[in-house]
Amino acid sequence: MATPEAPAGPGGRTARRVIPGFGxxxxxxxxxxxxxxxxxxxxxxxxxxxxxxxxxxxxxxAPRVIASLRLSFGAAALAAAINLVFGxxxxxxxxxxxxxxxxxxxxxxxxxxxxxxxxxGIALTALYAPNGWIGSRLHALGIEVAFTPLGVVVALTxxxxxFVVRTLQPVLEDLDREAEQAAATLGxxxxxxxxxxxxxxxxxxxxxxxxxxxxxxxGEYGSVIxxxxxxxxxxxxxxxxxxxxxxQYDYAGAASIAVVMLLLSFALMLGINALQHWAVTRHGxx
Amino acid sequence: xxxxxxxxxxxxxxxxxxxxxxxxxxLGLPLLVVFAAGLSKGAAVYAAALRDPMARAAIVLTLxxxxxxxxxxxxxxxxxxxxxxxxxxRGKSTLVTLIDLPFAVSPVIAGMTFILLFGAHGWFGAVxxxxxxxxxxxxxxxxxxxxxxxxxxxxxxxxxLMQSQGRDDEETAxxxxxxxxxxxxxVTLPNIRWGLLYGILLCNARAMGExxxxxxxxxxxxxxxxxxxxxxxxxYNEYNYTAAFAVASLLALLGLLTLAAxxxxxxRQPDLKHVARRTVRGLREKxx
Numbered sequence: 001m002a003t004p005e006a007p008a009g010p011g012g013r014t015a016r017r018v019i020p021g022f023g024x025x026x027x028x029x030x031x032x033x034x035x036x037x038x039x040x041x042x043x044x045x046x047x048x049x050x051x052x053x054x055x056x057x058x059x060x061x062a063p064r065v066i067a068s069l070r071l072s073f074g075a076a077a078l079a080a081a082i083n084l085v086f087g088x089x090x091x092x093x094x095x096x097x098x099x100x101x102x103x104x105x106x107x108x109x110x111x112x113x114x115x116x117x118x119x120x121g122i123a124l125t126a127l128y129a130p131n132g133w134i135g136s137r138l139h140a141l142g143i144e145v146a147f148t149p150l151g152v153v154v155a156l157t158x159x160x161x162x163f164v165v166r167t168l169q170p171v172l173e174d175l176d177r178e179a180e181q182a183a184a185t186l187g188x189x190x191x192x193x194x195x196x197x198x199x200x201x202x203x204x205x206x207x208x209x210x211x212x213x214x215x216x217x218x219g220e221y222g223s224v225i226x227x228x229x230x231x232x233x234x235x236x237x238x239x240x241x242x243x244x245x246x247x248q249y250d251y252a253g254a255a256s257i258a259v260v261m262l263l264l265s266f267a268l269m270l271g272i273n274a275l276q277h278w279a280v281t282r283h284g285x286x
Numbered sequence: 287x288x289x290x291x292x293x294x295x296x297x298x299x300x301x302x303x304x305x306x307x308x309x310x311x312x313l314g315l316p317l318l319v320v321f322a323a324g325l326s327k328g329a330a331v332y333a334a335a336l337r338d339p340m341a342r343a344a345i346v347l348t349l350x351x352x353x354x355x356x357x358x359x360x361x362x363x364x365x366x367x368x369x370x371x372x373x374x375x376r377g378k379s380t381l382v383t384l385i386d387l388p389f390a391v392s393p394v395i396a397g398m399t400f401i402l403l404f405g406a407h408g409w410f411g412a413v414x415x416x417x418x419x420x421x422x423x424x425x426x427x428x429x430x431x432x433x434x435x436x437x438x439x440x441x442x443x444x445x446x447l448m449q450s451q452g453r454d455d456e457e458t459a460x461x462x463x464x465x466x467x468x469x470x471x472x473v474t475l476p477n478i479r480w481g482l483l484y485g486i487l488l489c490n491a492r493a494m495g496e497x498x499x500x501x502x503x504x505x506x507x508x509x510x511x512x513x514x515x516x517x518x519x520x521x522y523n524e525y526n527y528t529a530a531f532a533v534a535s536l537l538a539l540l541g542l543l544t545l546a547a548x549x550x551x552x553x554r555q556p557d558l559k560h561v562a563r564r565t566v567r568g569l570r571e572k573x574x
Binding site: 047132 | 297298319372373390394402461466497501540
C-alpha cells in the first residue's frame with residue numbers, strides 16, 4: 001500500500017496512524033455494546049419512569065417487594081461473608097501447602113463458573129431436601145435448609161466461592177514471606193502474624209472478592225429458585241418477583257423492581273469501591 | 287513442609303481438612319448427586335431420557351444458540367481488544383467498565399430488557415407483529431439474551447492480553463509492507479490464539495448453560511424454545527427427577543469438559559491466567 005508515511009510526531013501520535021483500524025474497531029465495539037447492552041438496559045429505566053414517581057414508590061415499597069429485596073441483599077451478603085472465611089482457607093491451602101490431588105482440587109474451585117446454574121440448583125435441592133444426603137441429617141437435628149431462606153444462602157455460597165478464591169490466590173502468591181518470617185523471629189505467635197502482617201495485606205483483595213461474590217449472588221436466579229421454595233414474603237428473591245411480574249404482563253412493575261435492584265447494587269458497589277480505595281491507601285500497598 | 291515458617295504441622299493438616307471438607311460439601315457432593323440421581327434407575331432409563339424427542343429438540347436448540355452467540359462475541363471480543371489494546375483514547379477505562387456491565391446485571395434483568403423492547407407490549411412489539419416477526423418467545427430472543435449475558439467473556443480475556451503484548455509486532459509487520467488485514471491474521475491472531483480459545487471455552491459454557499435470561503425470553507414452548515437448562519427445569523417441576531438429572535448430567539459433563547480444557551490451557555500457558563488477572567486488576571485500580 002502506498003500510503004504516505006505519517007510525519008514523525010511526538011511519541012504515541014505516530015503509532016495511532018501506523019496501526020490501522022482504530023475507527024472501525026472502536027466504532028463496531030460501541031455499536032455492538034449499545035445495541036445489545038446499553039439500549040436494552042436503558043429501556044428498563046425508561047419503562048419504570050412510565051409509572052410516574054408516586055406510583056413507582058408505591059410499587060417498590062410494597063411489603064412483598066421490600067421482603068424480596070431484603071432477602072436478596074441479606075442472603076447475598078451472608079453467602080459472600082461465608083465465602084470470605086472459607087474462601088480464604090481454600091486459597092491459603094492451595095497457595096501454601098502441598099497435598100495429593102492439589103491440581104485437581106484447584107481446577108474444581110471453578111466448578112460453579114462451569115456448571116450451569118439450573119443444574120446446581122436441582123443438585124443442591126436434592127442434597128438439602130429433607131430426604132437428601134445432607135438434608136436428612138440436618139432434618140434430624142431440626143435444621144431445615146431446602147425451601148427456607150437458608151437454602152438461598154447455600155445456593156449463593158456455591159455460586160460465589162470461586163470469586164473469593166480466585167481473587168485471593170494471586171495476592172497470596174505475591175505476599176512477602178520475609179515479613180512473616182521477621183514477625184516470627186521477633187517472637188510473634190502465628191495468630192499475631194496472621195492478624196498483624198498477613199491480614200492487612202489481604203484486605204483489598206478480600207473486599208474485591210466479597211464484592212464480586214455479593215454482586216453475583218444478588219442477581220442469581222437459576223440455582224436459587226429450586227432450593228428456595230419461593231414463598232412470598234419469606235423465601236422469594238427479587239429476581240423471581242421480577243419474573244412473576246413479567247408473566248402477569250406488568251412490565252412497568254417489573255422494570256421498577258429491576259431499577260431499584262440495579263441502583264441499590266450500583267450504590268453498594270461504589271461504597272465498597274470507596275472502602276477498598278481507603279484500604280489500599282491506608283496500607284500503602286499498590 | 288520444608289522451610290516451616292510460622293505455619294507448622296498440625297495447623298497445616300487442620301486447614302487442609304477444613305478446606306477439603308468445605309469443597310467436598312459445596313462442590314463435590316452437588317456434582318456427584320447429579321450423576322447418582324440421573325443413573326439411579328439404571329442406564330436404560332438414563333438413555334431414554336436423553337433420546338426423548340423433546341430432549342433432542344432442546345439439545346439442538348442449545349447448539350444453535352451457542353453456534354450463533356459465540357462467533358458474534360468472538361468478533362466483538364477481538365475488535366474491542368484491538369481498539370482498547372492497541373490505541374490510546376479518552377474514556378477507555380469507562381469503555382472497559384461498560385463491557386463488564388453484563389456481569390453486574392442479573393440475568394433475569396438481561397432477559398427482561400428484550401421483553402421490554404420486543405414483547406407484545408414492548409416498544410417494537412407493535413411494529414413487529416403485523417410482519418409476523420417473533421423475537422421474544424422465539425430463537426432471536428434467546429440468542430439476544432444469551433449474547434447479552436456472555437458478551438464480556440472473550441473481550442475480558444483478550445483486552446489485557448493485547449495490552450500486555452503492545453504493538454511492536456504489528457508495527458514491524460506493517461513497516462515490512464504487510465497490509466493491516468495480513469498483520470492481523472499473521473501476527474496478532476497467532477499471538478492471541480490461546481487467550482482467544484480460553485475465552486471461547488468460558489463463553490460457550492455459559493451460553494449453553496444460561497438459565498435466567500433465557501428463561502425470561504423463551505416462553506418455555508416445548509420442542510421449540512426450550513434449551514437444555516429449561517428442559518431440565520420442566521422435567522424437574524413435573525417431578526420427573528430421574529430424567530431431569532439425566533439431562534442435567536449432560537450439562538454437568540459439559541462443565542467438567544470445560545474445566546478440564548481450561549486447566550490444560552492454563553497448564554500449557556501459565557501466563558494466560560496471570561497476565562489476565564494482573565492487568566485487569568491494574569486497569570481497575572488506576573481510575574479509582
